[in-house]
Amino acid sequence: MTKNIMSNKWKTYLVIFIGITCIKASCKNNTVGGTPDCPKTDFETLETALRKTVHDKFKFFYSKVDVEVKDSKGSNSFGATLKMRADSAFSGTVKVAGIIGAGYLVDQDTFAFKNRPKKCYKKESYTMLSEMFGTEVNYTFMQQLVLGEALGLEKVQQLYPLKSDTHFMLGSHDKKTFDRLANYNLKDEEMNDIFIRYSLRCDNHQLAKIEIDVPKDSVYILVDFKERQEVEQLIFPKETFVKIVSPQDSVFINLEYDKCELNEEMKINLSIPDSYSECE
Secondary structure (H helix, E strand, O other): OHHHHHHHHHHHHHHHHHHHHHHHHHHOOOOEEEOOOOOOOEEHHHHHHHHHHOOOOEEEEEEEEEEEEEEEEEEEEEEEEEEEEEOOOOEEEEEEEOOOEEEEEEOOEEEEEEEOOOOOOEEOOOHHHHHHHHOOHHHHHHHHHHHOOOHHHHHHHOOEEEEEOEEEEOOOHHHHHHHHHHHOOOOHHHOOOOOOEEEEEEOOOOOOEEEEHHHHHOOEEEEEEEEEEEEOOOEEEEEEEEEOOOOEEEEEEEEEHHHEEEEEEEEOOOOOOOOOOOOO
């Protein structure tokens, strides 16, 4: 009888001990950071901050954008206007040396542009852009990139805390899986995954950069929101740098935004004259 009582007591103590240990472990895993620049912060706080980068409080967005594109073939610089109806389409004009030389339209299905000097036009599916980025690109991807939102977040089933000395970092996979990615030791079933790391600034929790790895295609994408700006109490990019590295080439894109405006209703279209032919 005494043995049974003692045995039950030890079982009770063991359950309590395991419970406390689990709670401590859970609390530890629910914090991110722990460096002088990035003190420990609740995981939920950072996840909420990340999800808030997805804008849903405006209908129209306008900006002037200076664009620079570099690859192995050379570089191009031009100015553009950007008129967007959220979750629908965006369009604008392109200026080279101060002269409007093209117009473009990005909608849910296609990317279209017209070349005024050559009097021609082109309509493309997102296949061309997907090949350029080395991963699936659709309208949502393009809008998120332009607005400085968390690319691909809607497809991430669960976020995990990751280690970084300079940022708060959340990832689409846990640390062990990212270690396997870094060591080229992924499991067969992981090779088709898309790996995303979101880095948030330590001081204000704004999204600082996104890193995307597509191991199946040996593609790496870096989106660095180098500077942000506030427009009517919402945060948008002021300067964005994009690097795309693939076996075919490396592409570098820099976007600088100016004169941003919200909710000024505008037409989102691309007018193509009947006399224009399809560009070769």
